[in-house]
Amino acid sequence: MTFELPLRVYYEDTDAGGIVYYANYLKFAERARTEALLALGFSQTELRDRLGLLFAVRSATIDYLAPARLEDQLVVTAEVTALGGSRIDMAQEVRRGDTVLARCRVTLVCIGADARPARIPPEVRTALGGLLPERGFS
Amino acid sequence: MTFELPLRVYYEDTDAGGIVYYANYLKFAERARTEALLALGFSQTELRDRLGLLFAVRSATIDYLAPARLEDQLVVTAEVTALGGSRIDMAQEVRRGDTVLARCRVTLVCIGADARPARIPPEVRTALGGLLPERGFS
Amino acid sequence: MTFELPLRVYYEDTDAGGIVYYANYLKFAERARTEALLALGFSQTELRDRLGLLFAVRSATIDYLAPARLEDQLVVTAEVTALGGSRIDMAQEVRRGDTVLARCRVTLVCIGADARPARIPPEVRTALGGLLPERGFS
Amino acid sequence: MTFELPLRVYYEDTDAGGIVYYANYLKFAERARTEALLALGFSQTELRDRLGLLFAVRSATIDYLAPARLEDQLVVTAEVTALGGSRIDMAQEVRRGDTVLARCRVTLVCIGADARPARIPPEVRTALGGLLPERGFS
Numbered sequence: 001m002t003f004e005l006p007l008r009v010y011y012e013d014t015d016a017g018g019i020v021y022y023a024n025y026l027k028f029a030e031r032a033r034t035e036a037l038l039a040l041g042f043s044q045t046e047l048r049d050r051l052g053l054l055f056a057v058r059s060a061t062i063d064y065l066a067p068a069r070l071e072d073q074l075v076v077t078a079e080v081t082a083l084g085g086s087r088i089d090m091a092q093e094v095r096r097g098d099t100v101l102a103r104c105r106v107t108l109v110c111i112g113a114d115a116r117p118a119r120i121p122p123e124v125r126t127a128l129g130g131l132l133p134e135r136g137f138s
Numbered sequence: 139m140t141f142e143l144p145l146r147v148y149y150e151d152t153d154a155g156g157i158v159y160y161a162n163y164l165k166f167a168e169r170a171r172t173e174a175l176l177a178l179g180f181s182q183t184e185l186r187d188r189l190g191l192l193f194a195v196r197s198a199t200i201d202y203l204a205p206a207r208l209e210d211q212l213v214v215t216a217e218v219t220a221l222g223g224s225r226i227d228m229a230q231e232v233r234r235g236d237t238v239l240a241r242c243r244v245t246l247v248c249i250g251a252d253a254r255p256a257r258i259p260p261e262v263r264t265a266l267g268g269l270l271p272e273r274g275f276s
Numbered sequence: 277m278t279f280e281l282p283l284r285v286y287y288e289d290t291d292a293g294g295i296v297y298y299a300n301y302l303k304f305a306e307r308a309r310t311e312a313l314l315a316l317g318f319s320q321t322e323l324r325d326r327l328g329l330l331f332a333v334r335s336a337t338i339d340y341l342a343p344a345r346l347e348d349q350l351v352v353t354a355e356v357t358a359l360g361g362s363r364i365d366m367a368q369e370v371r372r373g374d375t376v377l378a379r380c381r382v383t384l385v386c387i388g389a390d391a392r393p394a395r396i397p398p399e400v401r402t403a404l405g406g407l408l409p410e411r412g413f414s
Numbered sequence: 415m416t417f418e419l420p421l422r423v424y425y426e427d428t429d430a431g432g433i434v435y436y437a438n439y440l441k442f443a444e445r446a447r448t449e450a451l452l453a454l455g456f457s458q459t460e461l462r463d464r465l466g467l468l469f470a471v472r473s474a475t476i477d478y479l480a481p482a483r484l485e486d487q488l489v490v491t492a493e494v495t496a497l498g499g500s501r502i503d504m505a506q507e508v509r510r511g512d513t514v515l516a517r518c519r520v521t522l523v524c525i526g527a528d529a530r531p532a533r534i535p536p537e538v539r540t541a542l543g544g545l546l547p548e549r550g551f552s
Contacts, residue, residue: 008169008172008173010165010168010169010172011168011172011291011292011293011297012165012168012169012291012297012299014291014292015287015288015290015291015292016287016290016291016292016294016295016345016346017287017468017470018292018294019292021287021288022440022444022471022474023288023437023438023440023441023444024437026436026437026440027148027150027437030148030149030150030436030437031146031148031150034146034148034149034209035146038209043209044208044209045207045208045209054431056431056478056481057436057478058477058478059475059476059477059478060436060474060475060476060478061473061474061475061476062473062474062475063472063473064470064471064472064473064474067470067529069183069292070182070183070292071172071176071181071182071183115481149429149430149431149435150429150435150437152429152430153425153426153428153429153430154425154428154429154430154432154433154483154484155330155332155425156430156432157430159425159426160302160306160333160336161299161300161302161303161306161426162299164298164299164302165299168298168299192293194293194340194343195298195340196339196340197337197338197339197340198298198336198337198338198340199335199336199337199338200335200336200337201334201335202332202333202334202335202336205332205391207430208430253343284445284448284449286441286444286445286448287444287448288441288444288445303424303426306424306425306426307422307424307426310422310424310425310485311422314485319485320484320485321483321484321485345459346458346459347448347452347457347458347459
């Protein structure tokens with residue numbers, strides 16, 4: 001299952017080139033990850049307050065295929081591509097209609113209060129499995 | 139009539155104080171103004187491309203009453219308080235439930251390609267009247 | 277004495293109107309306040325870690341007089357206009373050469389870990405006095 | 415030669431996790447690229463106004479090794495790793511003292527007013543060569 005978040009481009013997102021500033025696609029991606037977690041029943045503030053856990057970004061790769069512009073209505077997707085003990089790999093896209101504007105791969109690590117990798121809690125792991133692409137008989 | 143835009147607080151909006159960064163309330167306010175205009179049938183990009191007109195902020199005053207936090211679900215309002223030939227005065231609030239977190243007054247001026255004040259087009263003026271508070275018999 | 281911080285306008289600061297986005301002037305203002313405090317010998321992180329104190333913005337008023345543009349070299353000023361028990365009023369300007377682009381008034385309140393107003397520590401108060409305009413014989 | 419831009423971390427750069435928000439490292443990287451070009455004698459606004467040319471980011475990869483925090487004094491580097499007809503590959507780092515906090519690879523493409531790849535002007539190409547790492551006798 002792929003999570004999809006619709007969002008609008010506002011002035012704050014654009015730059016003097018007349019298009020969405022390149023760093024802001026990572027903001028869009030993070031919004032979709034946060035909403036995906038919330039849709040699965042998990043609040044990051046609740047995980048932090050109750051278990052002292054945080055998801056930190058370890059790496060991000062983004063390909064810019066076509067620019068988004070002011071007032072565009074976009075969709076940002078979030079899909080889990082691999083799930084380790086404390087690590088989540090995600091693939092995300094920013095789309096306008098059928099056009100993919102940006103493709104992004106993000107690796108997150110679950111960390112504890114000591115900033116060291118911590119195991120993703122079982123209930124979060126199970127829920128995140130819902131964002132894995134369908135795998136037929138595997 | 140007061141326009142209301144719901145929005146979520148994401149990591150990008152917060153700062154190391156654990157609350158929404160003070161400048162970002164102006165981003166929230168601008169999102170609500172853009173959506174209010176769109177709801178009234180006016181696209182700022184369309185006004186720019188067709189008529190060469192832009193709404194520029196001339197002044198903004200904001201009172202911070204209580205902080206917003208990560209994952210908060212907020213509502214941002216937009217109301218027109220005065221409408222001049224080229225000028226729009228707006229009152230806006232950022233609320234979480236019944237709590238007003240910030241109150242903002244913004245003055246916008248319609249400007250042409252030469253950056254000088256220009257008359258607000260009649261159809262925009264009429265539509266913006268829909269954001270004026272009810273005025274009884276006046 | 278008026279503190280002055282030079283800064284450059286980058287793509288991140290601009291919007292599709294080709295000018296600096298209106299909320300970002302508040303970022304510039306905050307940078308100048310932080311650097312002014314550091315120049316006076318006070319680190320906000322140190323005040324927070326050692327004394328649990330924070331400076332929260334209570335209100336901000338900003339007048340936009342002329343737009344700043346990409347790659348502009350600006351100067352942002354910071355001056356204390358009034359100093360109360362827990363409150364600081366500041367006047368700030370964003371200038372390009374001799375042209376004032378924006379004028380800003382900010383009220384800050386020193387708050388403790390309980391988010392309630394706290395007295396500004398004496399050594400900070402004394403230092404902030406250095407940002408008060410010269411007052412002749414007073 | 416590697417270009418180095420010193421910069422300070424302000425509240426605007428941080429998030430509720432107490433560290434610099436992950437997207438903002440791309441802002442830091444862009445600041446260093448802009449200053450590197452300016453140091454080499456090229457203004458992006460001047461290239462746009464005179465030749466209609468823009469540098470668009472085609473892809474970015476960033477590894478987050480350690481977090482930056484409020485008031486940190488950082489250095490952001492910019493180095494050209496490959497130079498094609500219309501393409502520039504750059505390697506950038508964000509450092510605090512001797513610690514590398516983030517490593518970034520960015521591919522830029524020179525585009526014309528029609529948004530299609532355009533040849534990098536000879537004088538810019540020559541100057542950018544100054545950001546290539548030293549190559550001994552080659």
